[in-house]
Amino acid sequence: MSAQLDEKLMIPGQREQAANNKPAFAEESILNLDQVNIYYSGKAAIKEVSFPIAKQKITSLIGPSGCGKSTLLRSLNRMNDFIPEVTMDGLFTYNGQNLNAPSVDPVEVRRHIGMVFQKPNPFPKTIYKNIAWGPNINGYQKSLDELVEHSLKQAALWDEVKDRLHESALSLSGGQQQRLCIARALAMEPDILLMDEPCSALDPISTAHIEDLLFELKTRYTIVIVTHNMQQAARISDYTAFLESGELIEFGVTEQLFTMPQKQRTEEYVTGRFG
Amino acid sequence: MYSTALNRPVLTDTFININKRTIRWGEFLIQSGLALCALISIITTAVIIIILCKEGFSFFQHIAPAEFFFGTRWVPLLEPSSFGVLPLVWGTLLVTFGAALIAIPIGLASAIYLSEYASHKVRSTVKPVLELLAGIPTVVYGYFALTFVTPLLKTIIPGIQVFNAFSGAIVVGIMVLPMIATLSDNALRAVPQTLRQGAYALGATSYETTTQVVLPAGLSGVMASFLLAISRAIGETMAVTLAAGATPNMSLTFLESIQTMTAYIVQISLGDAPAGGLAYQTLFVVAALLFIITLMLNVLSQWILNRYREAYD
Structure with a gap:
C-alpha cells in the first residue's frame, strides 16, 4: 500500500531516477496517514484513508461538500479532540511518532502543527498582541518585536499595518484579518501549517494575495490546504488528494491528477461535471 | 420565448382593482x-x-441638603432629631460590598466552569438549580440568615451581635450569586467558538484560552452582570432587614447591627411615623436616593455592554 503511494508521490523525472536504483522515496514525508477512519457518533466520515504528506510542499485536499476533508484536516493536529462525538482509528505518523498515542500531549502537537481557519478569527486584542500571544504563552525567549515584524512580513501584511500595530485587530478588513491569522500561525514557527478553506470568506483580490503568499511560504513550511476551489488547488499545490463520501478516490502529483487522472470519478470532478 | 410572452393579448375583462384601501x-x-x-x-x-x-x-x-447628604447621625424619630443619611448609605454599602466580595469570585468561577469546562450533562443539571436559587423569595433568605447563618457565625466569632452586617452580606451574596453565574455564563458562551479554536491551534491550554482569550472577549457582559448584581444587592430589602437589623450605625466592622436604606424604608412604612410629618417625608427622600443609585448602576452596566461589545458576526 505504502510503496504504491510513494510511487505516486514521485514526479516523472524522479520516477526514472528511482528506476536507476536511486532512493525510492521521491519526497521525505513528514506526516503519514495509514488506514485512517474517523467516525461521527459511530458513523464513518472518513473511511480507510492512506496518503503521505510531503515535507515543504503544499498538499491540497479537494472534494465535494461533506466529503470529510475538513474533518480529516482537523484530525492532523488533534482539533477533533474538542468534539466529543468524534472517534478515530488508523495510524497518523508524525516524525515517526503516533499522533494519537496516549502519551502524546495534544497541546504540544498544536504548537508544531498550526492551523488557519475558514473564517478569519483574530482575537479581540491589538494586532501586535494577536501575533505575540502564541509565542508568549509558549515561553518564547527572544525579542517579540522582531518576531512580530518578521511574521507580519512573511504574511505580506507588514506594510499595511506597521503604523497601527497597537490598534485592535478587528479594525482590519476581512482579507487583512486572514493574513493576520496566517502571521499568527507562522509566529509559532510551525512544522506544518493546516489551512481550512482559508480563502472561502474572502474577495478575489484578497484571495490572490493569500495565494501569492502560499507560494512564498512553501519554500519554508509544509502546508496542507483544504479547498473548495479546484483552480486554487491546481495553481498552488504540489500534491492533491481527492476525497468523495469519506473515501480517498485518488492521490497524486497535482499536475497529473488534474491532467491525467487515473480514476474516472476524479476526472468527472476536476472537469466540473459534479461537486 | 420572450416574444410570445410579450405579444400575449391584454385580457381587459380580468381587470385587477388594487384601489381598495379601507381602515381595518x-x-x-x-x-x-x-x-x-x-x-x-x-x-x-x-x-x-x-x-x-x-x-x-x-x-x-x-432640611438643608448638606445636612442630609453629609450628616453622620440618622435620628429621624426622636428628639433631638438629625437627618444625616450617611449611616444608612454606609450600612447599604457595607452589606453590598460584603455581598459582592462573596458573589463575584464564586459567581465568575461558576460561570467559567459552566461555559468552558462542564460537560453538556453537568451544565444542563447545574443551570436549572442555579435558576431555582434565584427564585427563592428573599424573605426566606432573611430567615435563613437569622436562624442559620448568624448562629453559625456565633460559634466562630462569639462577640457577634444577633443582628449583624456579616450575616446580611453572606445571604445577599448567596442571593445574587446565581445572577452573576447565569449572566456571566451567557456572556462567555456568546464568545464565538472560532476564537477558542484559534487559541487552541496556537498550542494554548484550556486555562490560557479561558483566561486570556475567552474572558477578555466576554468581559463587557461579565462586568455588566457584576453591576446588575450589585444594583440588586443595593436594592435588596427583606433579607437585610431581617439579618442586619435596624440600627443606623457607621461601624467599620461587619459584626454589629446596621441599618440599610431599604431596611429604614421598611421600618417607617410599617407605621413608625405619622403621615405628612418630616419623618414621613424622609421615606421618599431615602427612596429617591436609592432609586438614583440603582438607576445609575443599571445605566452604567448598559453603557459598558454597548461600549465594549466586540462586533462578532
Missing part, C-alpha cells in the same frame, strides 16, 4: 390595546419619579 378596525383596536399595555408601565414609572421628587423637594425645604 380590528387591526387598529389590537394595536391601540397593545400600546396601552406598554404605556402602563411607563406611566407607573413616571408617577413614582414625580412623587419621589415632590416629597423630596418639600423635605429639602426643611
Whole structure:
C-alpha cells in the first residue's frame, strides 16, 4: 500500500531516477496517514484513508461538500479532540511518532502543527498582541518585536499595518484579518501549517494575495490546504488528494491528477461535471 | 420565448382593482390595546419619579441638603432629631460590598466552569438549580440568615451581635450569586467558538484560552452582570432587614447591627411615623436616593455592554 503511494508521490523525472536504483522515496514525508477512519457518533466520515504528506510542499485536499476533508484536516493536529462525538482509528505518523498515542500531549502537537481557519478569527486584542500571544504563552525567549515584524512580513501584511500595530485587530478588513491569522500561525514557527478553506470568506483580490503568499511560504513550511476551489488547488499545490463520501478516490502529483487522472470519478470532478 | 410572452393579448375583462384601501378596525383596536399595555408601565414609572421628587423637594425645604447628604447621625424619630443619611448609605454599602466580595469570585468561577469546562450533562443539571436559587423569595433568605447563618457565625466569632452586617452580606451574596453565574455564563458562551479554536491551534491550554482569550472577549457582559448584581444587592430589602437589623450605625466592622436604606424604608412604612410629618417625608427622600443609585448602576452596566461589545458576526 505504502510503496504504491510513494510511487505516486514521485514526479516523472524522479520516477526514472528511482528506476536507476536511486532512493525510492521521491519526497521525505513528514506526516503519514495509514488506514485512517474517523467516525461521527459511530458513523464513518472518513473511511480507510492512506496518503503521505510531503515535507515543504503544499498538499491540497479537494472534494465535494461533506466529503470529510475538513474533518480529516482537523484530525492532523488533534482539533477533533474538542468534539466529543468524534472517534478515530488508523495510524497518523508524525516524525515517526503516533499522533494519537496516549502519551502524546495534544497541546504540544498544536504548537508544531498550526492551523488557519475558514473564517478569519483574530482575537479581540491589538494586532501586535494577536501575533505575540502564541509565542508568549509558549515561553518564547527572544525579542517579540522582531518576531512580530518578521511574521507580519512573511504574511505580506507588514506594510499595511506597521503604523497601527497597537490598534485592535478587528479594525482590519476581512482579507487583512486572514493574513493576520496566517502571521499568527507562522509566529509559532510551525512544522506544518493546516489551512481550512482559508480563502472561502474572502474577495478575489484578497484571495490572490493569500495565494501569492502560499507560494512564498512553501519554500519554508509544509502546508496542507483544504479547498473548495479546484483552480486554487491546481495553481498552488504540489500534491492533491481527492476525497468523495469519506473515501480517498485518488492521490497524486497535482499536475497529473488534474491532467491525467487515473480514476474516472476524479476526472468527472476536476472537469466540473459534479461537486 | 420572450416574444410570445410579450405579444400575449391584454385580457381587459380580468381587470385587477388594487384601489381598495379601507381602515381595518380590528387591526387598529389590537394595536391601540397593545400600546396601552406598554404605556402602563411607563406611566407607573413616571408617577413614582414625580412623587419621589415632590416629597423630596418639600423635605429639602426643611432640611438643608448638606445636612442630609453629609450628616453622620440618622435620628429621624426622636428628639433631638438629625437627618444625616450617611449611616444608612454606609450600612447599604457595607452589606453590598460584603455581598459582592462573596458573589463575584464564586459567581465568575461558576460561570467559567459552566461555559468552558462542564460537560453538556453537568451544565444542563447545574443551570436549572442555579435558576431555582434565584427564585427563592428573599424573605426566606432573611430567615435563613437569622436562624442559620448568624448562629453559625456565633460559634466562630462569639462577640457577634444577633443582628449583624456579616450575616446580611453572606445571604445577599448567596442571593445574587446565581445572577452573576447565569449572566456571566451567557456572556462567555456568546464568545464565538472560532476564537477558542484559534487559541487552541496556537498550542494554548484550556486555562490560557479561558483566561486570556475567552474572558477578555466576554468581559463587557461579565462586568455588566457584576453591576446588575450589585444594583440588586443595593436594592435588596427583606433579607437585610431581617439579618442586619435596624440600627443606623457607621461601624467599620461587619459584626454589629446596621441599618440599610431599604431596611429604614421598611421600618417607617410599617407605621413608625405619622403621615405628612418630616419623618414621613424622609421615606421618599431615602427612596429617591436609592432609586438614583440603582438607576445609575443599571445605566452604567448598559453603557459598558454597548461600549465594549466586540462586533462578532
